Structure formats: structure tokens, C-alpha cells
Amino acid sequence: MKRRSAILLAAAMMAASVPALAETMRIGDQAVVKKCKEYITLREADNVQATELARIPLGGQVIYLDPAKNGFARVEYGDTQGFVKTEYLGNQTARGTPFAITEEERRNVNLFLTNFTETGMKRYDAASTTDAELVRFAVLHAWLNRSGQWDVTEWGSRLEQDNVTDDVLRYFGRLLILLDQPDFDYDGAYYYMHEPGAPIGLGFVCASEVETLGGGLYRVYFGVYGAGEIIDDDGVYDLLPEQAALLYPNTPFQGCAVIRALGLNSRDGFRLESLRIE
Numbered sequence: 187m188k189r190r191s192a193i194l195l196a197a198a199m200m201a202a203s204v205p206a207l208a209e210t211m212r213i214g215d216q217a218v219v220k221k222c223k224e225y226i227t228l229r230e231a232d233n234v235q236a237t238e239l240a241r242i243p244l245g246g247q248v249i250y251l252d253p254a255k256n257g258f259a260r261v262e263y264g265d266t267q268g269f270v271k272t273e274y275l276g277n278q279t280a281r282g283t284p285f286a287i288t289e290e291e292r293r294n295v296n297l298f299l300t301n302f303t304e305t306g307m308k309r310y311d312a313a314s315t316t317d318a319e320l321v322r323f324a325v326l327h328a329w330l331n332r333s334g335q336w337d338v339t340e341w342g343s344r345l346e347q348d349n350v351t352d353d354v355l356r357y358f359g360r361l362l363i364l365l366d367q368p369d370f371d372y373d374g375a376y377y378y379m380h381e382p383g384a385p386i387g388l389g390f391v392c393a394s395e396v397e398t399l400g401g402g403l404y405r406v407y408f409g410v411y412g413a414g415e416i417i418d419d420d421g422v423y424d425l426l427p428e429q430a431a432l433l434y435p436n437t438p439f440q441g442c443a444v445i446r447a448l449g450l451n452s453r454d455g456f457r458l459e460s461l462r463i464e
Contacts, residue, residue, distance in 0.1 A: 211272075212407065214442035214462045215250040215279040217261065219243065219270075228268040232258035239268045250275070251464050252440070282397025282405050289424060291450035295406055296391045296423040298456045299443055301357065303410050303463065304330055304387035304417075308439075310358070310461035320360065321367040324353040325377050336379070344376040359446075359457045388439055388463065389413040390422050392430040396450075403459065404445045409438035410463060439463050 211217065219226055225243045229236040232254035240263055242248065248261040248270070258269040287295065302310070305326040309315065328335050328345050336343045351362050371378040389412035397405040409427055411434040422430070431438070441463035447456050 210277050210281075211250045211253075211259070211275070212279075212442065213251055213440055213464060214460070215277055217248050217250050217275040218278050219246045219248070219274055220276045222274050226270050226274045228261070228263050228266065228270055229258075230268060232256050232260075232269045236269065239266055240264075242270065247278075248275070249462070250277075282399040285396040285398045285404065287393070287396050287450060291396075292393055293423045294450055294453045294456075295393045295396065295404075295445070296408075298445065298453050298458075299391040299393075299406065299408060299441075299461075300423070301327060301331075302458065302461060303389060303391055303439075303441075306387045307461065308388070308441075308463040310458055312358075312360070312459065317362050317364040318367050320354045320358060320362065321350055321365060321377075322369055323357075324350040325367065325370055325379070327353060327357075329379055337376075339378075342371075342378045342380040344378050347372075347375055347377065350377060357456075357458055389415070389434070390417050391441070392422075392425055392427050392438075394427045399444070402446050402448060404447060404450065406443045406445060408441050408443070410441060411436075411438045413439065 219242050222244050225241040225246075227238050228240040228242055230239055231237075233256055242263055246263070248263045251260040251262060251267065253272070254260050254269055257271055257273065259272045259275065260267065260269055261275075302323065305323050307319075307323055325345060328349055332349070335349050336345055347365065350365075354360055354362050366372055367377065371380075389410045391408045392411055393406050393408045395407040399405055409430065411430045412422070413436065415434075422433075425433070441461065443461045444459040445456055446459050
């Protein structure tokens with residue numbers, strides 16, 4: 187009994203010693219560089235001997251990805267990912283209000299976000315995601331889910347442009363300006379798919395936590411399970427994270443998304459505001 191009590195006490199002390207940053211920072215959070223003289227070093231690995239990738243100035247902005255060893259965190263600075271000391275990071279992302287989702291709402295969120303993961307989409311940001319990336323999503327989404335929209339011709343299967351522009355507006359609320367996509371032939375009216383099979387994406391989404399941000403915005407933290415497998419069981423969208431982990435034990439991707447919606451009880455009107463998966 188004494189030994190068990192000692193173990194519990196040691197565990198509590200270890201938990202209390204975890205830096206506040208590790209308790210508050212989540213994937214996708216904005217962080218600012220602080221408490222340094224001029225800059226901190228972005229390194230290739232989580233130790234001070236690792237190769238320098240960049241110098242991030244005092245006040246510079248990074249995206250927090252996940253914790254690492256030796257007091258480091260993995261972050262994204264511009265287009266470069268690397269490791270920095272967590273003691274020099276300050277969280278700038280305000281936490282939302284925890285939102286207890288119903289079974290129906292969980293299913294709606296999981297289904298909506300799986301539309302993106304099944305096409306291999308790992309990033310979306312309204313300011314930086316290109317029209318070509320959105321066209322790619324819409325073409326692959328139709329290939330995976332809407333066989334009736336495709337016409338078979340001697341040049342391959344073709345998809346009418348309007349189906350692409352409609353889906354981009356539906357899922358992202360964006361009007362396409364540039365319609366070309368380097369992965370597919372495009373003749374000004376149709377996109378052509380020549381490969382005989384469908385791409386295998388990242389897997390299906392299983393939401394673990396939802397926050398309300400106000401103004402019809404919801405932040406969702408989730409895992410992506412079943413990578414490399416063809417998922418044809420709609421029951422996976424009802425799974426809790428612990429259930430998904432038992433059925434698909436490989437380490438899942440982790441993600442964060444912001445959805446705009448009038449409510450989560452219906453997918454009608456859902457829009458993706460941001461997406462990040464690691």
C-alpha cells in the first residue's frame with residue numbers, strides 16, 4: 187500500500203512539473219517567440235547539437251505542432267518544420283468553450299472532415315491554399331463518392347467543371363478563379379481522370395474534442411485512423427477515439443480543424459475554415 191501511494195505521489199509531482207506550455211498548447215496553435223535577446227534557433231532535431239534550419243527573431247510567429255523531448259517542441263516556421271525550445275514560446279491562441287457533442291453531431295463532424303482526409307488533404311487555410319489544391323480536392327472527392335457525375339469517354343473518365351466549382355463553394359465557401367490543375371487534364375469544360383483506381387487517403391476522422399469559438403465557429407481536435415486501408419463501413423463515423431484505437435491500432439494522424447456551421451446537428455451548411463493534420 188505504501189509503495190502504491192509513493193508511486194501515485196511521484197506521478198502527481200511529475201505532472202505538476204510539466205511546463206504550462208505543454209498543458210495549454212495544441213496542434214495548430216499560434217505561438218510567439220519571447221524571452222530571448224534577438225532570436226531562437228529552429229533545429230533539425232530536438233537537441234542543441236542538431237543542424238540549424240533557421241533563426242526566428244524575437245516576436246516571430248510559429249505554428250505549434252506537438253511536444254518533443256529535451257524541452258523542445260516541433261513547430262512550423264513559414265514553410266519549414268523543426269524544433270525549438272518550448273521555454274521561448276508564448277501561446278497566442280485563445281481556448282474556446284468545451285462543447286459536449288451528441289452521437290449525431292459526432293457522426294456529422296467525422297463524416298464532414300473525412301471528406302478531406304480521404305483525398306489526402308492535410309492543410310487548408312483560406313489565405314494560402316491555392317485554387318489548384320481545391321480543384322484537386324473536388325475532383326478526387328467526386329471520384330471517390332459520386333460515380334454518377336462521371337462520363338466514360340475514349341479519353342478517360344471526365345467530370346464536368348460545374349461539379350468541381352459547386353463542391354468548392356459548398357465545402358469551402360470559395361469561388362474558383364483559376365481552374366487548371368496539374369494532376370488532371372482540363373479542356374475548359376471537363377476534368378479527365380485516366381488512372382483506373384482511386385487514391386487511398388489518410389483514413390477516417392474520429393473527433394476527440396470540440397470547442398465553440400463563437401460566431402458559428404467550432405474548433406475540432408481529432409485523430410485520423412485506418413491509413414492505407416479502404417474504409418467501407420459507415421459505422422466508423424460513430425466510434426469514440428478509444429474504440430477507433432482498438433480497431434485500428436497503428437499510430438493515427440492528429441489534426442485540428444475549424445468548421446463554420448449554424449449548428450452541428452446537420453451537415454447542411456458546414457464550411458471548412460482551416461485544417462491541419464500531422
